[in-house]
Amino acid sequence: MTDRRRDVQDLRTVLVVEDDEAVRSLVAAALGDIGGLDVRSCGSATEALAVVSDVAPDLFLLDVQLPDMDGAALAGALRTRPGLAGTPTVLLTGRPDLAERMRHDDAAIIGVLGKPFDVFALADALRAVWTAWRDSRA
Amino acid sequence: MTDPAGHGGHSGPVRRSVTLFVDQARGQVAALERAVADAGPGDADAALGAARGLAHTLAGAAGSMGFPDLGRLAAALEILLEGASTHGPSRRVWAQIRVLAHRVVGRVEALSVDDSSLVTGPGPAPPPAPLAPGLPGARVLVAWGGTGTVEAGSSVAERLALYGWKVRLVADTTTADEGLTAQTGVKPDLVVVDLDALPEGVATLTRLTGPDGPWSGVPWCGAAAQPSAALRMRVVAAGAAGLLSVPLTADAVVDRHADLREGGHEEAVRVLVLEGEPTLANLWRWILEGAGALVDVVDGPDAVPFGGSDDPDEGIWDAVLLAAPDASDGAATLAMALRRDPGLAAVGLVLLVPSPDLGPVASTLARGGDAVMTAPVEPDLLAATVLGQAARAQAARRRAGREGGGPVLLRGTLERRLAYRMGRARALDMPLSVGWLGPGDTEAGGAVEDWAAADRGLARLLRERVRPNDLLGRGPGDGLVVGLPAVTDADAATLLATVRDAFAGLVPDTPLAVGWAGLTDPDAPADETAAGLIARARFRARA
Known part of the structure; x- marks a missing residue:
């Protein structure tokens, strides 16, 4: 685990947007406490848009179905903030069919992770998506 | 997790x-x-x-x-x-x-x-993974404990070697831990342990073959002189692949290994769902696909392609889920019609009816072994029922057309299956070879006495060597036939030579005649039948 973390050390900070409080808490535990990432969690698109410039994350991890905006629209809105135009998005969803369509329409959506997820493997899965994306740009 | x-x-x-x-x-x-x-x-x-x-x-x-x-x-x-x-x-x-x-x-x-x-934390460890199919020359470890029992174990080991197995015998050991743990540098395909002499072998093998053990996923069997039901339950509960009787015979070990290999052959479960209501059709599909099945959905009987597959090995489906839209007997009658279609004869049937009061047709189906469930249903129960019916159908198909339920296909079944493979080989321009092996002439020119025992040994030898898609069946003249798709004459000759050598060790002093023929031989008729191809192989054995 230590070696792999060093290998992908450029993924450090993740902005998580998930409206379900319990799931949000579990994702934070999976990525932060277990996965060793810096995590900032938001419960709505509105909250995410308000804090994203201060957080300056490396990656957005977004629920697809949020009460105030869908994941794809939120990803686009977040990227309009200064300095975040190239920030990639991963969607976390129980509706992978819907998320794959969003991914097809937006090149900055670099991956889809399904619910339910394995809390002990989520950070590794996210790092794998990040590494593949980073390597594809090299 | x-x-x-x-x-x-x-x-x-x-x-x-x-x-x-x-x-x-x-x-x-x-x-x-x-x-x-x-x-x-x-x-x-x-x-x-x-x-x-x-x-x-x-x-x-x-x-x-x-x-x-x-x-x-x-x-x-x-x-x-x-x-x-x-x-x-x-x-x-x-x-x-x-x-x-x-x-x-x-x-x-x-x-x-x-x-x-x-x-x-995670639940109990899953049972050992099934064997990979079609690996000839299994590596087996036989653990025989206690002083004075070496002879029994070694005679089994010697005979297993004649089947082409690589055998490591752990004999004269006083504890299973001592004897087996010392062998963990090698990963066997099967472990057999004498539980009379080494009763703690159950615990040792549970540890060694468990998810964190050095032999993770390796199947193992116990052996006991009096394999009681209680002992059988104990070893199976511990994850064993069964309990063999002592005196242990190599044939029993080979047969058990073959059963495991066949049972572990991963075969996708295919289910046809007849459901006219789109919402429920989606639900049934989701439940069954979630349970690992491949699912086709049609909205009514007119959309069912009757007649089955042209491959005699394969039906199109293993199970049919037929959801009755109302309490009339129409769906049950349709189920009976499906049951009578030759192409669907070996299919497991699950009839989902809206009322527990079964009509006469549904009652007949239920008595005949088909499953009748009342809607609305529990998803897990539905999945278990459909998969159970599918597993029964698959098992019945595997047993169908075999001599005594064993590995040897009946002659007619063999010829039908071989003809199908010949058609595919011709269409794909691929080689296909057939071997015939049967009693040879004695030095005196007479017939072999007690060929039946030799035949059983020969069948085991061939079963150990054929691949999952090869055919093994009965041929003319008391012989056995192997059908070898995608195998050239030269490769067939090599395979059959190794069988002949092994047979000589296994059944000494019994003459074996061996011949082979290929689909693309220069002397092969363009429209040669399966029986014709087999006859050419036999003729060469006799030539």
Whole structure:
């Protein structure tokens, strides 16, 4: 685990947007406490848009179905903030069919992770998506 | 879950999340109950939408929180509510919604943080993985303990070697731990341990073949002079592949290994669903695909392609789920018609009826071994029933057309299957060879006495060497025939030479005649039949 973390050390900070409080808490535990990432969690698109410039994350991890905006629209809105135009998005969803369509329409959506997820493997899965994306740009 | 039970010291944040989920879920199901109550049949789009949203939230969260059963149930409910929103809830859909909603509510009310797999850690280890099929020359480890028992073990080992097995015998050991643990540098395909002399072998092999053991996934068998039901239960509960009788014979070990190999041959389960209601069709598909089946859905009997596959090895489906739209006997009559179609004769049938009061046709089907279930159904029960029927159909198909249920196909079955493979080989311009092996002439020119025993040994030898898609069956003149798709004459000759050498060791002083012929031989007629190809192979054996 230590070696792999060093290998992908450029993924450090993740902005998580998930409206379900319990799931949000579990994702934070999976990525932060277990996965060793810096995590900032938001419960709505509105909250995410308000804090994203201060957080300056490396990656957005977004629920697809949020009460105030869908994941794809939120990803686009977040990227309009200064300095975040190239920030990639991963969607976390129980509706992978819907998320794959969003991914097809937006090149900055670099991956889809399904619910339910394995809390002990989520950070590794996210790092794998990040590494593949980073390597594809090299 | 990939984390061992200790959760690496992160149990605090995880437990807090699960606690939050349990509290939150109780509030959600109260709202779900209200929404389902408000959305009567054909009524209240908003209430249906609300119920669907709540089911979606539960489905997304429950599995991640370590309650996968609840997650699957909520996901099934979400599918129904989504379909009901789109197509409008019919009486049947509504009945299914009510049942699933009730189950979801019941499960949530019974939730306890301590029952989450995130809190309790992973469940018991799964049974050992099945063998990879078609690997000739298995590597087996035979552990025979106690002084004075070496001879029994070694004679088995010697005979196993004649079948082409690589055998490591652990003899004269006083404890299973001592004898077996010293062998863990080699990973066997099968382990057989004498439980009379080494009773603690059960615990040792459970450890060695468990998920964290050096032989993870390796099947093992016990052997005992008096294999009681209690001992049999004990070893099977410990993950063993069975219990063999002592005195142990090599033939019994070879047969058990072949059974394991055949049983472990991964065969996809294919299910046809007849359901006219799109919402329920989606639900049945989701349930069965979630259980690992490949699913085709048709909306009525006119869409069923009767007649089955042209491959005699393969039906199109292993099971048919036929959902009756009403209480009339129409669906049961259709089920009976399906049952009588030759192409569907070996298919498992599950009839889903709206009332527990079975009509005469449905009663007849139930007595005949088909499954009749009453809708609305529990998703897990439906999946288990359909997969069980499919497994029965697959097993029946494997046994069909074989001599005594053994590995040797009856002559007619062999020729039909060979003819199909010949057609495919011709169409794909691929080689195909056939070997014939049977009693040779004695030095005196007479017939071999007691060929039956030699035949059994020869069948075992061939079974050890053929691949899963090869054919082994009865040929003319008391011979055995192997059909070898994609194998050239030269390779067939090499294979049969090794069989002849092994046979000479296994059944000494018994002459064996061997011949082979290829589909693309220069002297082969363009329209040669399977029987003709076999006859050419036999003729060469006699030439």
